[in-house]
Amino acid sequence: xxxxxxxxxxxxxxxxxxxxxxxxxxxxxxxxxxxxxxxxxxxxxxxxxxxxxxxxxxxxxxxxxxxxxxxxxxxxxxxxxxxx
Numbered sequence: 409x410x411x412x413x414x415x416x417x418x419x420x421x422x423x424x425x426x427x428x429x430x431x432x433x434x435x436x437x438x439x440x441x442x443x444x445x446x447x448x449x450x451x452x453x454x455x456x457x458x459x460x461x462x463x464x465x466x467x468x469x470x471x472x473x474x475x476x477x478x479x480x481x482x483x484x485x486x487x488x489x490x491x492x
Contacts, residue, residue, distance in 0.1 A: 417461035425457040
């Protein structure tokens with residue numbers, strides 16, 4: 409059974425469409441300090457691709473939720489105290 413909802417766009421999808429790296433997409437979309445080195449033409453291309461694809465920041469993009477830790481019981485012998 410397949411879902412009729414399209415999957416949300418990821419930064420990888422945007423990077424492929426804009427012809428840049430995922431790092432460049434991240435810099436542009438997050439207005440990160442390192443993004444200042446990215447030419448304005450490239451920034452516009454990335455933003456346009458994100459808009460066309462309906463990118464929603466934090467939209468999940470296939471990232472799994474937080475993992476929980478479920479410890480397994482491990483039998484141990486009772487401690488043996490020596491008295492001297």
